[in-house]
Amino acid sequence: MSISLLSLAYLIGSVTFIIGLKMLSHPASARKGNLIAAGGMAIAIFGTIFLYEEGGQKLHNYGWIFAGLAIGGIVGVMTAKKVKMTAMPEMVSMFNGMGGACAMLISIIEFNHLSGARQALQSLMGAAGFRETYAISGDVDLRGKLLIILLGLIIGSVSFAGSIIAWGKLNGKIKDRSFKNQHIVNLSLLSIVVLISGYMVVVANNVTPDADPGAWFFLELPVLFYVVFLLSLVYGVLFVMPIGGADMPVVISLLNSFTGVAAACGGFLYDNPVMLTGGILVGSAGTILTILMCKAMNRSLKNVLIGSFGGSNAVAGTGDKDQGHFKEISLADAAVVLSYANRVIIVPGYGLAVAQAQHVCHELESLLEEKGVEVKYAIHPVAGRMPGHMNVLLAEADVPYDKLEEMEQANSQFATTDAVLILGANDVVNPAAKNDPSSPIYGMPILEVELAKHVIVNKRSMKPGYAGIENDLFFQPKTSMLFGDAKKVLHELVTEIKQA
Amino acid sequence: METMLTFLHQHIQIVYIVVLSVFLGIEVIGRVPSVLHTPLMSGANAIHGVVIIGAIIVMGKAEGDNYLALILGFLAVILGTLNVVGGFVVTDRMLEMFKGKKERK
Structure with missing residues (x-):
């Protein structure tokens, strides 16, 4: 009897996994799907503990099993609850x-x-x-x-x-x-x-x-x-x-x-x-x-x-090249550029995640919207350290879903955009991916920010991004650099715009 | 060659499950929007925590004097639980934010 119940429990478990995965791939049903799969998992686990038998013998060592479950469960919940979104x-x-x-x-x-x-x-x-x-x-x-x-x-x-x-x-x-x-x-x-x-x-x-x-x-x-x-x-x-x-x-x-x-x-x-x-x-x-x-x-x-990234010869090749000059922009100027634009596109990257600047970023966006500026976010599929990383991060800061543009839509809008604000993104806007066949990221689709009238890049320093390669974008005449930690810079930018 | 065929024949049910599950996995997440890549990965991560069932069986079958099996099994149960519980909770936290946003709209 109990062994047939266990088979039923396993069947339920398998079916919930399939349904769960299916629902996880649609935004509206995703959360429910996760819960369904979790429920199925619980049924399968407890079914195994209480119903499993082999050759008529039930499991023993319950003390050990429950102790293990308790320790793993408590530690798991605590770490998972405590961990920051980034x-x-x-x-x-x-x-x-x-x-x-x-x-x-x-x-x-x-x-x-x-x-x-x-x-x-x-x-x-x-x-x-x-x-x-x-x-x-x-x-x-x-x-x-x-x-x-x-x-x-x-x-x-x-x-x-x-x-x-x-x-x-x-x-x-x-x-x-x-x-x-x-x-x-x-x-x-x-x-x-x-x-x-x-x-x-x-x-x-x-x-x-x-x-x-x-x-x-x-x-x-x-x-x-x-x-x-x-x-x-x-x-x-x-x-x-x-x-x-x-x-x-x-x-x-x-x-x-x-x-x-x-x-x-x-x-x-x-x-x-x-x-x-x-x-x-x-x-x-x-x-x-x-x-x-x-x-x-x-x-x-x-x-x-x-073909591992940052192969020593590729870096040496670009490192020696004279890149020319980049120009910096003051906070006040950046504030003016942004507040008098018709359309601004924000390109978030890992720098935003590291600085935990998603909330102040949303604040900047609302402030600009109040001033009649159309603000959008351009999300590169692999921006950050994981696909969807930026979506999750911005969702945490309550950025409306319809403000997030995927790469293709964003690319068609850059030409009519007055200012692009890049927050800690680097490789995903590197034009070398399009026009330098020797670059390790050659062939990767990028956000074509250089089509916009103005590009403001917020970075902590001129250090190359994670792929370890220089970015020509920073040296183009229409690009200006705004150095500093993303959170700090955005705070100051918000204050500056409020005063203007 | 013959032994391999016999092996296949003896386990044909399992082989069927494997083959069909492969296609099912491909079909189920065929068209997923990139927004959901991270939560989906995290959810799948929690589901493979089903390996904990193996750990429980090992643990429950271990004789009282087989300390190697007891200790390793105990560790396996802890790690497996971490994978399952942590995985589902993290996924839920990610998805919570998506949901909250929609309700406010």
Whole structure:
């Protein structure tokens, strides 16, 4: 009875995941979709705790399970509630890493079970006359299970290590680092991992009754297992390390789908349909999301992963070039330019997020609107550190939805715009993406702000953006620079406009 | 070759689920506006936290004297819960702002 109830619980879980994902892709129903998926998850989890049985045996260790759930739940809610909107992307990356680590630990435990079973089999076969019995009793095939365990281990570890690095990169704790021919090293590392795993799966069934070679294998398999484990962690680190911040959204999305596949491996292992469907759904949906993001940047996934940003020669090439002069603009002048414009387009970027300037930005926008200026926001698909990052940020400050223009609409409006105010965005407005084939961001669609009459750029300094390349826009005659922290500058700008 | 075919045959149901889920995942989020990329990623992130079920099963099956399984399983349960709970709460916080805005309109 209870086991049939559990099947029903899993069915409900799987269906809610599908409905949840579907609803999450429409603005109006998104929040409800999230709650539905969460409800399904709760049903599946508590169903497992109370109804799961194997060979007529219920689960035990309830104390441990509930303690774990309580600790994870409380810490999870607290961190998720406390985190600032700007830190959202790295939080997602962190939680993703936790899921990867969970899959990884499951694989380790299951491998220990498996090698225990294998050892038992070995000693049985050592016993006289058992060989025949074994041969008759049919095949005990360890290979399939070992393959799944290894897959879960490798993918989980890569996802865990990679997510932690991505997290560190997004909050500035870890810098981009790469060495010569790193992708060759990475690829060889990956092939070594695959080769060792393949070898393990092939020999898994070689349980010989002779003591000596048998001992050799059963010693060898666990050792190999931990070698694979370590190498996968190292690979995860090396995989994300050289990828620049501009590409971090793509990487997080990719790691997200990795963890999905790792979870699905768990589903395979336990014949558990809800883990299987949930994991695979996220795996495929995440992959599609990753590809959509790459498309938004007009690059292929391979290009993102292998052609690492900030390759030393590209930077040196542009760094030496004499860029000419840029001109600064005073606050008072900037205030005048903005208040007497007919139409102003604001281009937000990561600088706005870092400075937490979304509220004062909205204040500026309302102030200008009162003065009869039409104000719009142009949102580049990959502005910030995650697609939709700017939308979330501006939504927090109550900026009306219809003020946000996507890239195509914005680009058709720049020519009739009097002033563009760029707040901490850099690579997404870099004209090199259009006219410099040697630039690492060449081919990425950009916001064509240079079509507007005036461009005011707010930045903290002349330092290049996250992609590590110079921006010609700053040196164009119609561009003027307004240095300083976005929040501070906007505050002063608001005061200035109020006085004018 | 034959063993692989047998393996496939033995697990054909699971293979079907996998294949169909792949297509479903692609279909379900086929046309998502870029506004929702971040919340969607975050929501998907919470859903793969379903791996916690594996952790619970491992934990619940562990013998009382198998300390390795107990400790690792306990850790796995904590991490999995973090993924699920944190993921859904963060997603909800993101989406809350979208909703609040619409009501005021």
